[in-house]
Amino acid sequence: MTTKVRTRFAPSPTGFLHIGGARTTLYNWLYARRHKGDFILRIEDTDEVRSTEDSVTAILRSIEWLGLNWDEGPVDEKTDKGPHSPYYQMQRVAIYRKYLDQLIKEGKAYRCYCTKEELDEMRRLAQLEKRPPRYDGRCRALTDAQRAALEAQGKKFSIRFKMPQDGVTIVDDVIRGKVHFENNLQQDLVIWKTTDGPTYNFCCVIDDHLMEITHVTRGDEHLSNTPSQIQIYYALGWTPPTFAHLSMILGPDGSKLSKRHGATSVLEYRDQGYLPHTMRNYLALLGWSNSESQQLFTDADLISQFDLAGCQKSPATFDTVKLQWMNGEYIRQTPIPELIELAKPFLEKAGLLGLPGPDLKKVVALEHEKFKLLSEIPTLIEFFYKPVEFTPKADKVLQAPGAKDVLLGLVEALKDFAPFEDKALEARIRKFCEERGLKPGQVFHPIRTAVSGRTEGPTLFLMLEIMGRERVLARLKGAAERLK
RNA sequence: GGCGCGUUCGUCUAGCGGCCUAGGACGCUGCCCUCUCAAGGCAGAGAUCACGGGUUCAAAUCCCGUACGCGCCA
Numbered sequence: 001m002t003t004k005v006r007t008r009f010a011p012s013p014t015g016f017l018h019i020g021g022a023r024t025t026l027y028n029w030l031y032a033r034r035h036k037g038d039f040i041l042r043i044e045d046t047d048e049v050r051s052t053e054d055s056v057t058a059i060l061r062s063i064e065w066l067g068l069n070w071d072e073g074p075v076d077e078k079t080d081k082g083p084h085s086p087y088y089q090m091q092r093v094a095i096y097r098k099y100l101d102q103l104i105k106e107g108k109a110y111r112c113y114c115t116k117e118e119l120d121e122m123r124r125l126a127q128l129e130k131r132p133p134r135y136d137g138r139c140r141a142l143t144d145a146q147r148a149a150l151e152a153q154g155k156k157f158s159i160r161f162k163m164p165q166d167g168v169t170i171v172d173d174v175i176r177g178k179v180h181f182e183n184n185l186q187q188d189l190v191i192w193k194t195t196d197g198p199t200y201n202f203c204c205v206i207d208d209h210l211m212e213i214t215h216v217t218r219g220d221e222h223l224s225n226t227p228s229q230i231q232i233y234y235a236l237g238w239t240p241p242t243f244a245h246l247s248m249i250l251g252p253d254g255s256k257l258s259k260r261h262g263a264t265s266v267l268e269y270r271d272q273g274y275l276p277h278t279m280r281n282y283l284a285l286l287g288w289s290n291s292e293s294q295q296l297f298t299d300a301d302l303i304s305q306f307d308l309a310g311c312q313k314s315p316a317t318f319d320t321v322k323l324q325w326m327n328g329e330y331i332r333q334t335p336i337p338e339l340i341e342l343a344k345p346f347l348e349k350a351g352l353l354g355l356p357g358p359d360l361k362k363v364v365a366l367e368h369e370k371f372k373l374l375s376e377i378p379t380l381i382e383f384f385y386k387p388v389e390f391t392p393k394a395d396k397v398l399q400a401p402g403a404k405d406v407l408l409g410l411v412e413a414l415k416d417f418a419p420f421e422d423k424a425l426e427a428r429i430r431k432f433c434e435e436r437g438l439k440p441g442q443v444f445h446p447i448r449t450a451v452s453g454r455t456e457g458p459t460l461f462l463m464l465e466i467m468g469r470e471r472v473l474a475r476l477k478g479a480a481e482r483l484k
Numbered sequence: 485g486g487c488g489c490g491u492u493c494g495u496c497u498a499g500c501g502g503c504c505u506a507g508g509a510c511g512c513u514g515c516c517c518u519c520u521c522a523a524g525g526c527a528g529a530g531a532u533c534a535c536g537g538g539u540u541c542a543a544a545u546c547c548c549g550u551a552c553g554c555g556c557c558a
């Protein structure tokens with residue numbers, strides 16, 4: 001009998017969900033889905049001063065937008081659902097307390113009366129003497145009488161976990177392999193702070209065990225804490241889960257991805273017009289790949305192929321250029337009605353919804369292969385609906401000698417021309433060129449410019465068809481008049 | 485400072501001792517297509533596999549150092 005795979009993502013709600021967190025979430029989700037297991041979301045809000053409800057909201061929205069559903073965890077900012085409820089750590093403090101008492105009673109944890117100042121001094125001296133700046137364990141051996149005396153003085157205490165003094169703790173990491181840590185180099189970790197209660201490393205162990213997490217996949221920065229956590233598992237009589245530590249995501253300059261590199265929040269990518277599927281695919285590839293170096297994956301592909309063991313050990317640089325390419329690929333794969341639906345917020349914001357003019361479906365289809373971001377859709381199509389604005393380059397085209405005559409001539413030629421359709425228009429306009437002894441370019445460019453205000457745009461004749469006779473004629477005239 | 489981790493084209497990566505004169509993808513350059521811009525097709529430039537030692541008939545691949553970067557202790 002094999003146990004069911006259970007993975008989790010456990011963010012601290014101290015800010016938005018950033019790209020690194022999104023990737024961690026994705027990998028946990030993929031792993032759970034691949035093994036028909038459960039994906040759990042847990043909110044680590046024990047840092048009362050920095051945790052905010054807004055952050056919780058942002059994180060939940062982000063994960064939802066990414067399309068990663070969780071099987072147990074928050075329902076909203078206050079409530080949650082699942083057999084191991086609550087999933088908000090602040091609501092689990094009594095549980096931590098219970099295990100804390102157990103460890104103290106069994107002599108596996110002890111009261112430490114050192115103040116912050118004393119600890120700082122300890123660290124300073126250690127630095128000076130070139131020793132590792134760790135807690136020296138001075139409160140470990142305090143007698144009951146000494147403790148009573150200190151407390152009689154009103155001394156506050158934190159609780160430290162007794163790390164074994166010898167031996168080696170091996171973290172058998174799925175991605176890194178066996179990583180050895182000498183126990184005597186580990187310090188006695190604070191598991192309960194003087195005033196603020198349980199610490200991250202303590203809660204994390206208890207929750208992961210109680211929630212029956214089988215695979216802990218998290219950022220690289222936690223690797224060094226893992227031996228301590230493993231020892232806490234042992235002290236509590238539990239078996240540690242399988243660990244996997246993911247490498248970091250870097251900005252273009254090779255430092256850890258952060259605000260100064262631009263957007264780091266998942267929601268910002270949504271607002272810039274990336275598709276959730278792009279994010280899933282791109283993030284999956286940032287640190288993982290299959291042996292064919294395949295680039296584009298369906299979700300089903302991802303789920304069936306994704307493997308933690310195949311993850312890269314070294315950090316990866318986040319590349320928005322490739323992200324945009326991929327988004328373009330997926331936009332091109334999206335059927336027009338669906339694309340319009342996705343682009344609604346952007347069209348709305350640009351004031352393009354509900355305006356009279358050509359069929360939006362036809363217009364969007366006309367430029368389909370050009371969109372890299374949903375947010376680009378409005379700017380590329382707005383001239384169909386809004387008054388023409390001429391770019392400097394467009395102005396120059398219209399200034400070409402004879403442009404005005406061409407435009408006015410076309411107005412005449414097209415006034416009653418039927419059918420006002422792609423191929424027929426092309427034939428008619430080419431004939432117009434011949435009649436006037438003009439090269440096609442001398443006519444096509446001014447038309448495009450007059451009608452759109454731009455020198456680049458959709459294929460000409462289909463654009464005219466879709467724009468419709470009335471609008472085309474008005475714009476040709478309008479542009480000609482500007483040339484007076 | 486200690487401990488831990490990492491290092492293949494600009495970027496993401498393939499590679500797990502001979503198939504590598506190092507493969508793919510993004511980007512870049514050129515050509516083709518063409519009414520512009522894209523998209524698409526084709527071609528090309530781009531990596532002494534961080535460096536130095538070993539092991540081996542043979543190393544990007546195994547071992548040991550060094551450097552650099554990063555993380556944790558903070």
